[in-house]
Amino acid sequence: MTPSYLELVCPAGTPASLRAAIDAGADTVYCGFRNCTNARNYPGLNFDQDELVEGIAYAHERGRKVLVAINTFPRAGDEKPWHQAVDNAAEARADAIILADIGVLDYATRHQPSMRRHLSVQASAANALSIAFYRDHFDVKRVVLPRVLSVEDVAALIKETGMETEVFAFGSVGPMSEGRCFLSSYMTGLSPTSEGVCAPASHVAYKEDGDCIKSCLGCVTLNKFSKGEPAPYPTPCKGRYVTHGQASYLFEEPIGLNAIDILPQLKAAGVTALKIEGRQRSRAYVAEVVGAFRKALDGLAQGNTESSTNDLKNIAEGGRETFGAYKKGWR
Amino acid sequence: MKKTTTKTKKAASRLTLGPLFFHWPAEKRRDFYFRIADEADIDSVYLGEVVCSKREPFFEDFLPAVTARLRAAGKEVVFSTLALVTSEREMKAILRRVEEGFLIEANDVACLQALKDKPHVIGPFINVFNESSRDFLIRNKAKRIVLPVEIPAASIKTVAGGSKVETEVMVFGRQPLSVAMRCYHARSHGLNKDSCQFVCGQNPDGLQTQTVDGQQILTVNGTQTMSHGYAVLLEELASLQKMGVTHFRLSPQDIDMVETARLYRAVLNKTCAPDEAEIKLKTLTADVPFVNGFLHGREGLAWVQGT
Numbered sequence: 250m251t252p253s254y255l256e257l258v259c260p261a262g263t264p265a266s267l268r269a270a271i272d273a274g275a276d277t278v279y280c281g282f283r284n285c286t287n288a289r290n291y292p293g294l295n296f297d298q299d300e301l302v303e304g305i306a307y308a309h310e311r312g313r314k315v316l317v318a319i320n321t322f323p324r325a326g327d328e329k330p331w332h333q334a335v336d337n338a339a340e341a342r343a344d345a346i347i348l349a350d351i352g353v354l355d356y357a358t359r360h361q362p363s364m365r366r367h368l369s370v371q372a373s374a375a376n377a378l379s380i381a382f383y384r385d386h387f388d389v390k391r392v393v394l395p396r397v398l399s400v401e402d403v404a405a406l407i408k409e410t411g412m413e414t415e416v417f418a419f420g421s422v423g424p425m426s427e428g429r430c431f432l433s434s435y436m437t438g439l440s441p442t443s444e445g446v447c448a449p450a451s452h453v454a455y456k457e458d459g460d461c462i463k464s465c466l467g468c469v470t471l472n473k474f475s476k477g478e479p480a481p482y483p484t485p486c487k488g489r490y491v492t493h494g495q496a497s498y499l500f501e502e503p504i505g506l507n508a509i510d511i512l513p514q515l516k517a518a519g520v521t522a523l524k525i526e527g528r529q530r531s532r533a534y535v536a537e538v539v540g541a542f543r544k545a546l547d548g549l550a551q552g553n554t555e556s557s558t559n560d561l562k563n564i565a566e567g568g569r570e571t572f573g574a575y576k577k578g579w580r
Numbered sequence: 581m582k583k584t585t586t587k588t589k590k591a592a593s594r595l596t597l598g599p600l601f602f603h604w605p606a607e608k609r610r611d612f613y614f615r616i617a618d619e620a621d622i623d624s625v626y627l628g629e630v631v632c633s634k635r636e637p638f639f640e641d642f643l644p645a646v647t648a649r650l651r652a653a654g655k656e657v658v659f660s661t662l663a664l665v666t667s668e669r670e671m672k673a674i675l676r677r678v679e680e681g682f683l684i685e686a687n688d689v690a691c692l693q694a695l696k697d698k699p700h701v702i703g704p705f706i707n708v709f710n711e712s713s714r715d716f717l718i719r720n721k722a723k724r725i726v727l728p729v730e731i732p733a734a735s736i737k738t739v740a741g742g743s744k745v746e747t748e749v750m751v752f753g754r755q756p757l758s759v760a761m762r763c764y765h766a767r768s769h770g771l772n773k774d775s776c777q778f779v780c781g782q783n784p785d786g787l788q789t790q791t792v793d794g795q796q797i798l799t800v801n802g803t804q805t806m807s808h809g810y811a812v813l814l815e816e817l818a819s820l821q822k823m824g825v826t827h828f829r830l831s832p833q834d835i836d837m838v839e840t841a842r843l844y845r846a847v848l849n850k851t852c853a854p855d856e857a858e859i860k861l862k863t864l865t866a867d868v869p870f871v872n873g874f875l876h877g878r879e880g881l882a883w884v885q886g887t
């Protein structure tokens with residue numbers, strides 16, 4: 250069954266971004282608490298309980314929704330912040346919570362059974378049986394699919410499971426299976442899985458090296474540029490590594506995902522919702538991306554399957570964009 | 581009550597050989613396991629392909645003989661699954677192993693759905709970082725949990741010590757750091773996963789990468805990214821035993837694994853001091869650095885000297 254409407258799910262790192270996303274036409278925004286319970290635990294970002302309540306009121310008054318990401322993996326002996334986050338999201342009347350850890354899913358299922366549960370991309374459920382496991386045990390209503398599937402894979406999964414799915418449409422492309430990547434913690438000691446930080450700014454350094462600039466994460470050099478050349482942020486999977494005597498972007502280019510030109514295909518695949526990545530991005534960025542997707546989706550709803558004008562190239566990561574895994578051959 | 585549990589566990593330290601992550605020629609792989617069966621003081625051996633299903637057919641014909649030889653030597657045989665199951669064909673292959681009576685090490689949540697009520701091992705690619713996920717998985721019939729490589733000692737103490745479930749920690753070898761759909765080994769040769777020509781077979785201990793500054797940090801093995809350093813937790817064995825860890829995993833590298841097992845067994849049995857075993861291990865591992873940072877709550881590539 251093909252849903253008639255594609256829901257636009259947008260990031261909100263701050264209350265101001267939440268309002269900007271809604272004003273620009275987001276159907277739904279997602280956000281997280283200001284601690285290690287969410288996968289974008291960066292300084293100056295995220296919500297406290299009062300801000301969440303206000304943000305949800307702003308959204309609900311306009312007929313929109315708010316999802317709360319509680320999608321890191323609790324540390325043993327210290328699960329309280331995650332349980333508290335589940336209870337707080339329920340108390341704030343969020344429309345759903347986005348979870349990854351089996352223990353947190355179990356807690357939410359028992360303690361907040363009426364709270365709608367979505368499966369985070371951090372759970373890396375890339376096949377029908379995994380999705381069925383989370384559905385059967387935790388009554389998960391929607392799955393955020395990993396960024397490693399082609400459009401054909403996505404269509405097949407939806408057909409087989411009959412589940413609501415949310416797929417990434419714009420933002421960062423991670424080539425690794427999410428929630429199971431320890432590259433950043435191997436270099437910094439801070440973990441995306443437990444602390445919610447990949448390549449934390451506190452461990453990033455740009456160093457002069459003769460005529461060049463080196464970008465480093467912890468003690469590891471991830472790239473080298475001539476002065477004046479734009480230097481992408483040093484994330485382990487977007488660094489340059491030498492193999493067979495040659496330096497290359499071995500894992501992934503510093504490039505942004507942009508699926509705006511394949512919205513008709515994603516809709517035909519049966520996708521329920523499109524996700525814009527980037528809770529760490531500015532309010533202006535959020536407004537611009539959300540506005541462009543709103544325009545494209547409204548056009549699509551009116552039966553316009555021609556590609557809309559794509560003005561987003563300049564703000565994509567590294568100024569370049571890709572269909573990522575959606576297109577066959579990416580593997 | 582808790583104290584008794586710990587004591588019981590302490591008496592039963594098991595040495596295991598994790599699944600081979602590398603694509604060795606089938607005959608080399610067979611001979612490796614024959615030697616393990618005949619010579620290695622190891623209790624459990626994990627067979628199966630974790631990294632890439634395209635490699636599976638090569639070893640298929642040798643699997644029955646290898647399994648029989650290991651079992652005849654009194655070793656438990658466990659079948660490890662792929663870390664990222666993406667096709668129905670791959671899932672069916674796993675179900676076939678279940679039917680053949682193998683104990684399964686589930687490395688993708690998909691396997692849990694397929695195994696239903698059958699006892700199984702939770703592999704290190706399913707995240708168990710805390711007691712709630714541990715307890716759920718025990719109720720779901722997990723008999724042993726292999727902890728993720730990133731987990732620090734403080735968490736191991738809670739997860740392993742607070743329950744009677746068997747817990748396993750990887751104490752030797754290159755640490756698997758990520759899994760992907762994309763094959764980086766193929767990509768390094770200008771190929772992709774579908775056209776890979778099995779170039780991963782050229783590097784029996786993984787493809788060494790360097791940073792643009794010449795630092796050796798990561799090793800690529802097909803779709804898997806690993807640490808360049810070998811994790812070596814010899815100094816830490818006694819404290820892991822005390823925490824209630826029951827199984828200690830050696831991950832196969834292209835070195836003398838029989839001798840490696842002998843050194844670890846000696847330290848587990850306290851017949852050899854860890855620092856002495858470390859010096860002997862160095863003679864087997866050439867110039868590959870040792871790492872143990874994750875266990876100490878540090879960056880994984882760190883080496884924290886024993887106290």
